[in-house]
Amino acid sequence: MSKRRMFFKMITASLLRRRSRMLIALLSIAVGATILAGLVTVYVDVPRQMAASFRSYGANMLLMPGEKKALNRESTDEALSLISREKLQGASPYRYISAEFMGNQTGEGKYSSQLKFMTAGTSFDEVQKTSPYFAVEGRYPEAPREALVGKNVAATVGVKPGGNVRLAYDRVKTVAAGQTQRELQGSAPGYYDAEVGATVLLNEDGTIAAVAMDLSRQTPFRVAGLTTDSFTDTYGVAHAESFTDQFIGKQIPLTMSASADDLDEYIDAVSGATASCKAVVDAVNAASETGTHSAGQQITDTERAAMSFTVVGILETGGEEEDYIYLSQRDMEDLTDERDVYDVVELSVSGSSEELSALAGEINEKTGLEARLVKRVTKSEAGVLGKLQALVFLVTLVVLVLTMISVSTTMTAVVSERRKEIGLRKALGASDGSIRVEFLGEGLFLGLLGGVVGAVLGYVFALVVSRRVFGSDLQFNFLLVPATILVSMLVSALSCLIPVKRAVAIDPALVLKGE
Amino acid sequence: MSLLEIKNVSKIYGELKALDDVSLSVEKGEWVAIMGPSGSGKSTMMNIIGCMDKPTKGQVLLDGVDISKESGRKLTEIRRDKIGLIFQQFHMVSYLTAVENVMVSQYYHSMPDEKEALEALDRVGLKQRARHLPSQLSGGEQQRVCVARALINHPELILADEPTGNLDEANENIVLDLFRQLHREGTTLIVVTHDPEVGEAAQRMIVLEHGRVAREVVNESFEA
Numbered sequence A: 001m002s003k004r005r006m007f008f009k010m011i012t013a014s015l016l017r018r019r020s021r022m023l024i025a026l027l028s029i030a031v032g033a034t035i036l037a038g039l040v041t042v043y044v045d046v047p048r049q050m051a052a053s054f055r056s057y058g059a060n061m062l063l064m065p066g067e068k069k070a071l072n073r074e075s076t077d078e079a080l081s082l083i084s085r086e087k088l089q090g091a092s093p094y095r096y097i098s099a100e101f102m103g104n105q106t107g108e109g110k111y112s113s114q115l116k117f118m119t120a121g122t123s124f125d126e127v128q129k130t131s132p133y134f135a136v137e138g139r140y141p142e143a144p145r146e147a148l149v150g151k152n153v154a155a156t157v158g159v160k161p162g163g164n165v166r167l168a169y170d171r172v173k174t175v176a177a178g179q180t181q182r183e184l185q186g187s188a189p190g191y192y193d194a195e196v197g198a199t200v201l202l203n204e205d206g207t208i209a210a211v212a213m214d215l216s217r218q219t220p221f222r223v224a225g226l227t228t229d230s231f232t233d234t235y236g237v238a239h240a241e242s243f244t245d246q247f248i249g250k251q252i253p254l255t256m257s258a259s260a261d262d263l264d265e266y267i268d269a270v271s272g273a274t275a276s277c278k279a280v281v282d283a284v285n286a287a288s289e290t291g292t293h294s295a296g297q298q299i300t301d302t303e304r305a306a307m308s309f310t311v312v313g314i315l316e317t318g319g320e321e322e323d324y325i326y327l328s329q330r331d332m333e334d335l336t337d338e339r340d341v342y343d344v345v346e347l348s349v350s351g352s353s354e355e356l357s358a359l360a361g362e363i364n365e366k367t368g369l370e371a372r373l374v375k376r377v378t379k380s381e382a383g384v385l386g387k388l389q390a391l392v393f394l395v396t397l398v399v400l401v402l403t404m405i406s407v408s409t410t411m412t413a414v415v416s417e418r419r420k421e422i423g424l425r426k427a428l429g430a431s432d433g434s435i436r437v438e439f440l441g442e443g444l445f446l447g448l449l450g451g452v453v454g455a456v457l458g459y460v461f462a463l464v465v466s467r468r469v470f471g472s473d474l475q476f477n478f479l480l481v482p483a484t485i486l487v488s489m490l491v492s493a494l495s496c497l498i499p500v501k502r503a504v505a506i507d508p509a510l511v512l513k514g515e
Numbered sequence B: 001m002s003l004l005e006i007k008n009v010s011k012i013y014g015e016l017k018a019l020d021d022v023s024l025s026v027e028k029g030e031w032v033a034i035m036g037p038s039g040s041g042k043s044t045m046m047n048i049i050g051c052m053d054k055p056t057k058g059q060v061l062l063d064g065v066d067i068s069k070e071s072g073r074k075l076t077e078i079r080r081d082k083i084g085l086i087f088q089q090f091h092m093v094s095y096l097t098a099v100e101n102v103m104v105s106q107y108y109h110s111m112p113d114e115k116e117a118l119e120a121l122d123r124v125g126l127k128q129r130a131r132h133l134p135s136q137l138s139g140g141e142q143q144r145v146c147v148a149r150a151l152i153n154h155p156e157l158i159l160a161d162e163p164t165g166n167l168d169e170a171n172e173n174i175v176l177d178l179f180r181q182l183h184r185e186g187t188t189l190i191v192v193t194h195d196p197e198v199g200e201a202a203q204r205m206i207v208l209e210h211g212r213v214a215r216e217v218v219n220e221s222f223e224a
């Protein structure tokens, strides 16, 4: 038998046949190695994990209308075609309006106070891709006339899933466009002393070309007998298109008539909305010249629309989204009567920041839309990552030191337990060197075993951590197995230095004395 | 030239003179018993001869080398090469089998050789128990393993400190028979003992008292 074989025989026999004590040393190394391997796996895998998490933490690119390019389905598709399929995580179009919450119905046709909320129309399928962190109590809207309501909005208006919200929106209408015209503006006290405004366009001959009403300051109230959707006097006036049509071709001042006898001269009030109609006529009569419109210019008018929605989910994000109401794109189009208009498209695209900015540049150039990177996310990603890695590094260091202390203590105990054996070996002719080598050999062997156990358990540990914390599987790093084994061997050997020193100092004569 | 020559050796622990100006010599091939009451300095002398301790004063010449002047490392070497040790407590490596314990001695000396180690065990009548751990062996069997271990490297000198102290009559006789064999083969034996029977088996008895050589008795009836 070779000397080397005898050496391995001795150290393996020492570990395998003296189990109890060595098991403790083995255990400390294995535990240390497990935590080490686990932490290092997480450490190595964290950037990947974090990148994934942060990617899922909202959009990292925004598409907005360009100077000469509208943002709609077509231009969005044009931009998306520039992004490779695998890289695009999701694209959520948003149309934002400020909608008036019509309050709770407090009686037949009566509603409580009105508040304005930012309301977004979007595609919920895409939202779930670009904002997976959205926490919804209830569910996302699926059917028409369903709404997702931000937590703060829900709290403000006191609505729960299953409840109802009624939203009103002042649609903007283009009224007229003509040749060179003079613009006049005026106002008059309306119902309940609220002001009614009017913008009047006069043709060159002094006849009225168009009238736009501004009823936004008017307090609405119920008017019986109008269509189902119109429940206020103001609404009634705004909806009765024929009302302002009567003005065209006439000259200021106008007179109001309750009977429709002479339509050439008199203005007929909308039935049931007399007060507001009167106020509009007063406002037109009060209008005075403010400017000139050249050909092709437009003036707009608003028209109020209201719709009821079933609240199916309450949105909790911890961010400003909680102050919003979300509708489907279709519902938003119905409410605004505007098709295919996006204010912004949120994109979630994977890739390095260089790739992303290159992509944004390409979109800007080729589509004329404005693509913008959301920088904040990338920045915080790096910051959090660094901190997390520093933390893992620190914990790793502490675990290393603890393992070393534990192994060192155990090995010291082992040495004093084996004083006699060491004395005997020396009496049999073992040099200090061979005693040193034997004990370090045992230490390294322990480290090897502990490292193997640790590498396996560490991977399991890391997997659990990864699943629990990041909710994803991790990539197994094969390099980590030899690395773990090497480190635990090194730690174990280092821990044996002091015990070995003690072993070498043992005097064979003293040990062999009868006891 | 004598194998061992001790000249005016003293070992002093503070006030106590464990060995007090001891001189004696042992010839090659001789079998010497060292006797004396407890505390008389027998083990102290054995440790010095066995290169595990150094005298306070005096010279110890082993095979012509003055081991009282050598460094620790050199002493280890001399012990390894020239001396086989047998102790009262059997002192085996608890987690190694009988044959492995014998091989440990070979390992430090030169090369482990299982065949040779098994032959040595055969010689002490333990071939059948070669694969047993010390805990599976009786005291007598353990001591025989120690004898096998002591002789495996063919040392010039075998030092035994109370080799039969923990043995019953039957095992004592087995060990003495082994000593006789070794003696016949020309091995020098120095055996420390309390036991007159063991002492009388030797060629010569040196009696220590209070660290001094009190007397020497040559065994007239010694038969090789």
Ligand SMILES: Nc1ncnc2c1ncn2[C@@H]1O[C@H](COP(=O)(O)OP(=O)(O)OP(=O)(O)O)[C@@H](O)[C@H]1O
Pocket: B013, B016, B017, B018, B036, B037, B038, B039, B040, B041, B042, B043, B044, B045
């Ligand atoms: N390391 C030491 N330090 C101090 N005194 C010691 C030491 N070693 C031995 N002695 C003393 O030296 C004397 C001789 O001891 P030694 O062990 O040589 O006796 P011994 O003859 O072997 O006795 P025994 O028959 O009981 O084994 C004793 O009084 C002992 O107490």
Ligand SMILES: [Mg+2]
Pocket: B042, B043, B044
């Ligand atoms: Mg003694």
